[in-house]
Amino acid sequence: MKTTLTKERCVACRKDAPRLTDAEIAQLRKEVPLWKVEERDGIPILERVFSFPDFAAALRFTQRVGELAEQEGHHPAILTEWGKVTVSWWTHKIRGLHRNDFVMAAKTDGIYESSAKGPSPEG
Template identity: 80%
Template sequence: MKTTLTGERCVACRKGAPRLTDAEIAGLRHEVPEWEVVQREGMPVLERAFPFPDFAKALHFGQRVGELAEAEGHHPAILTEWGKVTVSWWTHKIHGLHRNDFIMAAKTDAIYKTEAHHSVRKE
C-alpha cells in the first residue's frame, strides 16, 4: 500500500502534547504494516527489524536512518547487529506515540526499499 506519510515532515512536539489514541494508532498502522507497536518500559513504541545479508550493509542502513533522524529532528533507537537493524520510534517528550513516529517509520521503510535494491534481502 502506498503511504502518504513519506510526504510529511515532523512537527515540533512539546512536552504535554497529546499522545495518539488507540483508534488513531490503528488508523495509521495500515500505512506502515510491517511495523509493530510494542511496549518498552511501559510505553508504546513503533518497532521493526530489517534484515540484511551482512553487517556492512546493516551498518550503512543504520547510518542512513541516522541521517534522516538528524534532518527531521526526531531520533530513534537503532540497534545494528550482523544481518539485522532494529529501529524503534517513539516520542520521548510525551512518552508515547505521535504522528511523527509514523511519518518516520514510513520514511525508514522508503530508505530500506532503496537499500534493498543494492543488496540481496534475507528474510
Template identity: 60%
Template structure:
C-alpha cells in the first residue's frame, strides 16, 4: 500500500494546478497498474479490473461509487461482464490533479472478492 491511500481529496476549483510532468512521472509509479489516457485533450487515469462475472463487477463498481461519494470526487465507471473500467480525472481543471492519483490508489485498495 502506498502513501496516497492515506490522503484525502481537497476541493478542486477551476484554477487549481494540474500535475506537472515531473509530478506525473513520480505519482504514476505509485499506481503502476493505471494508464494515462488522453481524450479530447484531457489527460485521465484509467484501469480495467477483471472479474469472474457481472455480479462481482457490479459489486466492485458500487464500492467505487461509495468511495467517490465519501471523497466528493467522481470517476467514469464502465461495468461490463467480467470487468470494470474506472477513469479518474478532474473535470473542473480538464486534466489530472493530485486528487486523481489519491482516488486511483484508494480504488486499488478496495476489496475485490
C-alpha cells in the first residue's frame, strides 16, 4: 500500500512533545491498516507481525529494519523468530505514540513489500 508517510523523515522528539490524540491515531492508522495499536504497561504501541518462509529471511528483514532505524534515529522493539518478526514502534521519550511511529511503520511495510519480491542484492 502506498502512503505519503514513507516520504517523511522522523523529527527529533522532545520529552514535552505532545502524544497523538485518539482521533489522530485513527486517521494515521488508515495509512498503515495492518498495524495494531496495543497497550503495554499503560503505553500505546504500534505493532505488526510479519511472516517469512524461514529464519534466514526473517533475519534479513530484521537487519533492514535495524538499518532504517539507525538512519532515522528512531528505534523499535524487534522480536525475530523462525518464520516471523514482530516489530513494535512507540516513542519512548513521551511514553506514547508520535507521528514518527507511523512514519516508521509505513517505511517498515515498504521494506517488507520489497523483501517479498525476492532476495535483495547483497551490499
